[in-house]
Amino acid sequence: MNLFELTKQLMSVPSVSGDEEAVGFFLRDHLVSLGWNVELQPVSEDQNNVIATLNGTPRVWFSTHMDTVPPFIPPTEDDEKIYGRGACDAKGIIAAQITAAERLRKEGIEDIGLLYTVEEERASTGAKAANLHPLAAKCEYMINGEPTDNDLAIGSKGSFRFKIKTHGKAAHSAYPEEGDSAIETLLDILQDIRSTKFPEDEFFGETTVNIGTIDGGLALNVIPPNAEAGFLVRLATKREPIEKALENIVRGRGEIEVLSCSEPVKMVAVDGFPQKVVRFTTDIPHLPNWKNPLLLGPGSILVAHTKDEFVLKSDLEKAVDLYCSLVRKLLTT
Numbered sequence: 259m260n261l262f263e264l265t266k267q268l269m270s271v272p273s274v275s276g277d278e279e280a281v282g283f284f285l286r287d288h289l290v291s292l293g294w295n296v297e298l299q300p301v302s303e304d305q306n307n308v309i310a311t312l313n314g315t316p317r318v319w320f321s322t323h324m325d326t327v328p329p330f331i332p333p334t335e336d337d338e339k340i341y342g343r344g345a346c347d348a349k350g351i352i353a354a355q356i357t358a359a360e361r362l363r364k365e366g367i368e369d370i371g372l373l374y375t376v377e378e379e380r381a382s383t384g385a386k387a388a389n390l391h392p393l394a395a396k397c398e399y400m401i402n403g404e405p406t407d408n409d410l411a412i413g414s415k416g417s418f419r420f421k422i423k424t425h426g427k428a429a430h431s432a433y434p435e436e437g438d439s440a441i442e443t444l445l446d447i448l449q450d451i452r453s454t455k456f457p458e459d460e461f462f463g464e465t466t467v468n469i470g471t472i473d474g475g476l477a478l479n480v481i482p483p484n485a486e487a488g489f490l491v492r493l494a495t496k497r498e499p500i501e502k503a504l505e506n507i508v509r510g511r512g513e514i515e516v517l518s519c520s521e522p523v524k525m526v527a528v529d530g531f532p533q534k535v536v537r538f539t540t541d542i543p544h545l546p547n548w549k550n551p552l553l554l555g556p557g558s559i560l561v562a563h564t565k566d567e568f569v570l571k572s573d574l575e576k577a578v579d580l581y582c583s584l585v586r587k588l589l590t591t
């Protein structure tokens with residue numbers, strides 16, 4: 259199956275996070291037919307990571323995720339592009355990595371493994387399970403794929419998810435002095451957060467804050483007793499200084515509930531490849547046992563997660579070349 263055909267076949271199997279079983283079976287069958295040894299590593303009752311090797315315990319691995327964000331968008335194409343869910347995030351990447359591995363194999367390089375995880379778009383439970391796999395101990399380089407426009411990402415920002423909840427006192431809205439509005443307290447906190455300049459980092463850049471959700475209140479004629487907002491901070495520093503700053507802002511006016519955190523990570527730089535820092539996070543912070551991460555993939559993060567997701571066919575082909583030259587370089591250093 260050629261590169262574009264494999265991309266489209268992978269894309270035609272829906273695999274929104276939590277529903278990756280079928281695409282895992284498809285990948286297993288495809289890799290077995292090519293002669294790979296394939297293990298399905300259970301993550302939950304119907305979620306499995308796919309782990310494939312050729313001979314023994316590889317030193318260099320390709321990895322990315324099999325799940326996509328909703329909704330499923332079936333693949334279409336024209337001469338230049340493949341469109342649809344997973345085109346660049348990350349099924350085109352899986353296809354490019356397998357095509358690269360097969361090309362290297364024809365050159366006699368079999369020191370390669372493949373790791374495809376579930377649940378990257380949510381809590382990275384697939385990566386957390388993969389981190390405990392015994393083959394991790396032998397890995398010297400993990401080439402992870404996410405859409406980086408085929409540049410080598412040498413750093414990725416962290417991601418810190420939390421909620422702030424405020425509590426007040428319900429009362430008849432005609433008698434506001436009898437109540438205490440949780441929504442007004444929350445708005446004050448939000449305003450303070452919006453006017454705060456969080457610490458930056460020379461390498462990773464700015465820390466940015468998205469107020470992603472707001473909930474609260476009971477009815478138009480009731481002073482609201484409860485409110486909450488959900489945040490995602492793109493971390494350019496470790497979590498600690500940001501959490502401290504938030505505590506100072508909130509100052510007992512509400513409570514902070516941490517949902518998850520991935521710290522920023524630095525990755526391996528290789529001479530001769532265009533390099534940059536990316537603002538999104540990946541499975542890499544959850545795979546510390548798989549030593550020495552690299553990050554590169556075709557397509558743009560700006561179209562990933564949108565209804566217009568696509569990948570240029572020429573970028574897929576270029577990614578195969580880049581993956582092959584990365585592996586040759588890493589195996590000879």
Ligand SMILES: [Zn+2]
Nearest residue numbers: 323347348404
């Ligand atoms: Zn992705």
